Amino acid sequence: MVNTIINKQDRKFFISMAKFTILNLHMLPVFIDVPLDVCEAKDPPTGLYKLARAGKIKGFTGIDDQYEPPYSCEIVIQQKGSECMSPGDTAEIVISYLEKNEPDIS
Amino acid sequence: MTTAKALRQPCYAGIFRNIECGPSPAAESLGFPKLRGINVTGLHCGRRGLVLVLRAKSKPIRAKENASVSASLIDDWFKPITAKEDSNAEDRTSSFSGKNLTQMSNVGNSTNIMWHDCPIQKQDRQQLLQQQGCVIWLTGLSGSGKSTIACALSQSLHSKGKLSYILDGDNIRHGLNQDLSFRAEDRSENIRRIGEVAKLFADAGVICITSLISPYQKDRDACRALLSKGDFIEVFIDVPLHVCEARDPKGLYKLARAGKIKGFTGIDDPYEPPCSCEIVLQQKGSDCKSPSDMAEEVISYLEENGYLRA
Secondary structure, eight states: OOOSOOOHHHHHHHHHHHHHOTTOOOOOOEEEEOOHHHHHHHOTTTOHHHHHHTTSSSSOBTTTBOOOOOSSOSEEEEOOTTOOOOHHHHHHHHHHHHHHOOOOOO | OOGGGGOOHHHHHHHHTTOOOOSOHHHHHHOOEEETTBOEEEEEEETTEEEEEESTTOOOEEOOTTOOOOHHHHHHHEEEOOGGGGGGHHHHHHHTTOTTOOOOEEETTEEEEOOOOOSSOHHHHHHHHTSOOEEEEEEOOTTSSHHHHHHHHHHHHHHTTOOEEEEEHHHHTTTTTTTOOSSHHHHHHHHHHHHHHHHHHHHTTOEEEEEOOOOOHHHHHHHHHHSOTTSEEEEEEEOOHHHHHHHOTTSHHHHHHTTSSSSOBTTTBOOOOOSSOSEEEEOOTTOOOOHHHHHHHHHHHHHHTTTTOO
């Protein structure tokens, strides 16, 4: 399980690495589609958005560095309006996907 | 792994000096005193001094910087844990690392990062796998048989239903460490990175077998320091240089002797045999032990010390 901010360029590299590796990795991109204003409103416990807005952090993703949403990925976990899905519910979406799909070993 | 293994003695020398354990031998072996009314899940030595890591949402109590805790204070606060609390031992151990402290930190070149702990801990994974996560660090000259023994060991563990993974020095250079050369500093960095990855595997509950020359004691000790006591098992493949050179499975000794490879370990770069390691796999004279025999020596060590059960 990889947990990080990945931009398109990074993701292409990641996919190409995965395709060629002898370990036969299966990459399942999961896009946590939450608007910037919601993320910024949450901000705690790290308080990094506040620091970035104040100019104390340079190149912060979403503020003065861009985030490129995936153009195609296996799973999109979306927050619809003000409705907030629980972490357990979002995890179940991924679990369901894993249960339904058998890896394409070709 | 017993709770006692998680103790880091230097951190407690001052604090525990005046503590008398209660009559219960179980409480004594646990080594964790109970802060009155609150159960202490571990002690963490940070740069700000001793931090008591408390359960639930209590904020940590920080000792003043450079202040010493008086004996009477210790006597008042610390009392032995009673036997009926044994069942919490694993919970306490998993919190021991102090990783659940909520604070920003700067590590190396990374700024503004925060360690995010997970509800599923090493103990949970070990319970699931029915084994102890650890690192078996095979060290020895090129041609001593590290990779062969690693494979034999992995096969033997697999046949016993144990999950293992090999981090082969050459294989890692195909991917993770492809940016590293064989200059002295890059060789150290190679070992450091493999050590960090091995630590993650051990935390995952996997028996991680590393197979790289790692000629310097300093580098091996640095990797050992990454893990809890008992989780790093150093195995010295003690095969004489002339035997390794006679084998020369990769043709490198020949090239090194011809001066085409500079700084080759054993030829014009030194190898420092371990001064104290857990296991020595020795080839005595012309008596040639098979790789699987050597692997079984390691398996025996693992079984005797409880690594093959949760």
